[in-house]
Amino acid sequence: MLAAMPPSPSIRPPGAKPPLRDRGDACPGALRLHSAADGHLARVRLPAGDLTVRQATVLADAADRLGDGHLSLTSRGNAELRGLPEGCGAELADLLRDAGLLPSARHERVRNILASPLAGLTANAPAQVRRWARELDGLLCASEPAAGLSGRFLFVLDDGLGELAGLGGDVSLVAEAARTGEPAGAAGTALLRVGDDPAALRIAGPDAPRAALAAAEAFLSAAAASGSGAWRVRELPDGQRLTARDVAARLHETGLTATYLAQPPTPAAPSSPRSATPGIVDGPDGTAALCVLAPLGRLTSAQWRLLTAVAADDGCGALRLTPWRGLVLPGLPAGAAAARLSALAAAGLITDPDSPWHRLGACTGRPGCAKSLTDVRADAAAAVTAGARLPAGEAADGLPVHWSGCARRCGHPHGAWVDVLATEEGYRVSVVRPAAAPDDTPAPPPHPAPPAPSRTP
Incomplete structure (x- = not known):
């Protein structure tokens, strides 16, 4: 069944009163870990998304030694480690501090x-x-x-x-x-x-x-x-x-x-930001940068290490995380860019703007989040594999798509997006626009339909 859903909690409709906060925020950090259904979670702030090769290697080591062997990219250009065991905080902090990723313990969560x-x-x-x-x-x-x-x-x-x-x-x-x-x-x-x-x-x-x-x-x-x-x-x-x-x-x-x-000039936001579009970007003096995206914002440590190796061997020794859950590798010789992009594609990264994974996102879902109704990441992947079309009509053309396991819609895009929300009755699809409820215009039936929630226990 298709129906309009309430707006995301982060969207404040016109005339709504702002919340009164009687406590500090609960955002995780590198020192204050969050307890999730799949273990503890650490969010490492990376101002401007900047990482040296050494720092990126340390994050991969932490994912393998302490976490679940994956790294998640956030919409603020930060990195997350999941599946961390109880009592690993001191060891993780030492790793990050030695790599220069914790310049101030008191400020580590505010470096956004x-x-x-x-x-x-x-x-x-x-x-x-x-x-x-x-x-x-x-x-x-x-x-x-x-x-x-x-x-x-x-x-x-x-x-x-x-x-x-x-x-x-x-x-x-x-x-x-x-x-x-x-x-x-x-x-x-x-x-x-x-x-x-x-x-x-x-x-x-x-x-x-x-x-x-x-x-x-x-x-x-x-x-x-x-x-x-x-x-x-x-x-x-x-x-x-x-x-x-x-x-x-x-x-x-x-x-x-x-x-x-009072009326300053306003830059026109591009419909498709350059660094959100996977591919090769020509740079100065015969150099190029590679823009790649992580499927559903998640990378294996092997994929991460391959990116780090490209940055070290062919790039300028640095990586830049983007707000679109991707990475930019700057400073490659222009002649080497295509071959390196092909290698990254073979490793399962998004390197083509026509990929069905491009502009597709999802919250953590089950089993990582106990609040989720389903394994939304598996459902989203199944929909991509099946070539599913979402029933949001022409209003959804060109918009990013985000799958959510509950009404909190964690990690949803900025601006307008196609909202694929798991409910007790199945997925509901609508278009969300800033400061407004999702579009309730009736949409044609999908062909094929998105799968029903998988109900992972």
Whole structure:
């Protein structure tokens, strides 16, 4: 049966009151593990998704020695280890600390920084947001107040091409190119945005990381004053929202200059972000980058080690995780890119934008999550194998598809998506749009139908 379902809990319909938080968030970290049905889970924050080959190798070792031999990629460019045993926390922390993945124990859950994955790798994608991300991470870890941020608070750094600008950042920086008349190599400027405020602040590029930290600290002050316990900017009560004007005052106090823009330019978000599209991206000076995706956001340690080997042997020794549960391998010789992409495809990674796995996601489901009604990942894989078409009609064309085992819809995409939700009666398919309930337009029957939930015990 097809029916419209309630909106995701993370979507706040117009006029709805924000939640009152009487406790801290329960987001897992690398030190605070989450107890799941399949063991403990650790989420390792990777600001800007950056990993060296050594760090990536350490994560694979941890997955094999302590976990279930897999790594999961999150929509914030972080990595998760699952199936961890009781009492492994100290050993895991030592591994991560020795690899430079735990620069501050008190701040490890607040290092949620997204940055454009292809910045600096193509001619029209300026590199400064990657530098801003590193500087912001250092400032966060040195800030005493910043340790009080929620594990859900998000910084988004967009290179000006719009790929990340719509991903729901609490504090967003959008790079602006050097303007006419400025010398070549000028640092340019950045637009700072806060939550959903349409206004922005224009600041000098070199000031961007400090300004982003100041905005986050302004949020903490606003949350404390409101008494709401808000975890994110959008949760502040109406009438007490943090605005760009409020942040401008905070910047003035710290000696930073900002220009208030009531109607700032907005980058047009591409319908298919470059780093979300698998394949080869041509770079400067005869180099190329590989963009690959993990099926349903999950990799075996063998697949992860193959990616690491390509980065070490042919790339620049680095990997970048993306918000689309994929990886970018930069710095390969252009002549070697096609062969390496073929090897990754043979290993089961998504390397072709026409793959049926492209833009397909799923929550953990059973057996990993006790709240799930079914093994949604197995059901989604069965639907792909059977060539199932989802009954969402033309409204779903081109949208990502996300399978969920319960109404929490964990890990669903930003923006609009096709919602495949397990219920007691079977799967229900609808289109979810931001700040609205799923589309309830009747859809034609599927051909063939998605499978019924598998009811894994």
